[in-house]
Amino acid sequence: MRLLEIEMTNWQPYKGAGKNARRISLDGNNGEKNVIIYGQNTHGKTALWQAIRFAMFGRVLKRISGVNGKDWKPLVASDTKEEPLLNVTAHEEGIYDFGVNIKFEHDGDVYELSRSYSKKTGISIPRRDNQMEETFTIRNLDNGSYVQEKQKFVNDLLPEGLARFFMFDGERLMEYRNLFNDTKDIHLRNYIEAILRFPVLTQGSEDFEKIGKTLKGQISKHASKHRKGEAAQEELLEVESNLDLENDILKDINVELDDYNSKLGVVNEFLKKEEEGKKLLEQQDKFREQKENAIIEIESISKKMSKALPGAWRAIITNKIDLRLEKLEDDIKRQKIQTQRQGEIKIELGHLENRLKGRDCLACGTSLEKPSADEEKGILETMAELEIEHEKLEKARLDPDPDYLYKRQKALINIRNDLKLDMLVSLEEDLLRWKTRKREAEQNFEKSLKNVSKDRASKIAENTVRQRDLYKQIGAVEERRSNKKSLIKTLEYDRDRLQSILGSGGGKKPTVYRKAEIKRDLVQELKNAWDAVTDSHRESQRENVEKEATKVFLHLSNKSHLYKKLSISETFQLSIINNKGKSDSGSPGQWGLVAYSILDALTTCSGIEFPLIIDTPGRSIDDHHLNKTLEYLLNSNKQVIIFPEGSELKPDFGDKEFSHLCAATYQLSQNKEDANMTDIILRKSNLRS
């Protein structure tokens, strides 16, 4: 990146907007790119230096902040002591717009970056930062397009964390040297490591590890789901293998059966031709038909029975129901007898009542004599006994409630009917009957062989024996075939069940699962590669920085007869090594040069192309070494923007010595009418017209 122009609108002491905005051009006619901007203290050098930083990152540290400061200047304030970014006079005049535009060249294109603030709608006089609104754009002036991810674009040019190595204050130069001494301050060390890209390896390794961990979790979940499928897949393979085997065996059985049937056909054909044989075959056909019918019936009945209650349960439940019903019937019978007895007692009581009162008999109508006193006493006692008995019977009759008994009886009968117990009994009887018929048919079939006359020809005998053997063999093979078919059916059922578990994937790992595994392996390998080069990169960069810094230091100090090199240890401890190979304490001036050398080496080794922007460059070194340093820097390939204070570099001397290396030199001077304002005066120009 090369800066071409800086334009400030109401920026700190640089009051003015539009045509009156303050500008610094850095675009030399012959490719010159450096500028020197002279200025006394408080004349706006630092403000101009800060303008570049503000344009890039949108905030500016207060001057009192150190290298790691986090104390930012406010956007607005009515008091100059607070160091607001908006020009204080503009604020007093009711002008609240301020900002910085920079033009720069990057990768062959020219861009304009514009960052400005204005007061928010509805705010009359902004006094706090949150009353201001930012506008930030980056435009490619070659093609007119606007950059979308603006801050990312800026960070690609120069990460804010690394800005301190490119935009620094000579007054704090020693802090940069101290970066190499203060190994305890991890925060500072991080910046050195960052500019040398160590975190690309260390953080990269951590990132790969994090990705790997996340993937591990995902893979574990996939595996858990897939394990079921894998087991099913294994089982399916086994089932399919068995199925193939059993089908092959079935084929062999069918061949064997065909062979026996073929032989039987020959035997039967022979027997058909003989009268005895014909008779025998007719009988056999009849009995075989009977047997086959019996088998069909038996199978049918068995199926029906298997759908109903199994026999053992049926027997148990039937027994229980019968016992309950028996008890219920006893109770009902008892209650009936008791009811009957109650009726008899009532009749007896009525009769005795009539006797007592001398009324006619209710049963026969005869007139009853009134009893004597003794008889009356006896009748009354009898009546009392009968009434007690009636009462007892009534109690007994109602326990259990007769309605309950009848309902329960009905329910149990229904249960028995619902279980189709009667039907099952009937089926069992049928089954027995058909089994008997089958057995009879088989026996008859065997007997039929004996029905053939004794004088049958030996061939018939031979063939009938042969036929019997064949039937036996066929029966055995058919049984084997039936068993095999049954086994194959079971295997086919298993196969279908397993295939339905596996679905369309056929047991293979789902894409997302496999890809997660591939990615896990890939990031693990990347992590290993990243870890493997960490030490060698660290060492090569240490060597690089040491070599570059030594080169610059020896050039600037011009004391190669005294000093051998700058040494940077593995832990980035810095020391000056003299020609005797020992560490040298060095003068403050020498250490100032060391700081410049280190900064130059770091920025060179970083490969980041960004201007070196140095405020008060001579604050930590003497005039002689400053001049040497400036000469070195201004002659380097880097774009250099320096802001010397008057006593560090006198403008006339600076122009004489260095203006030919610059696009322009400028003088900052206090405005004669307003001490809070700074004017920018062009001194020497090699600018493009």
Add this chain to the structure above:
Amino acid sequence: MMQTNSLENLISLLVNECTKRPGLVHISEDVIRKIVHSLEKEIFSEDNRKSSISSLEKILDPIVDLIYEEEKK
């Protein structure tokens, strides 16, 4: 050969290292550059590396797809 530019030196080391590893045959120099640049941009990220990881995954996912397709063949 050692390079002055730390980024180029780093990329060179990584390219050399990756070519030694059979598991990284699909990681070309171009991919390494992408990864390194992605990581470099995120050196100062303050989001617990979320953005960095997301960027890395975007670079790696097409390579994973490629390996998967090759495996299928």
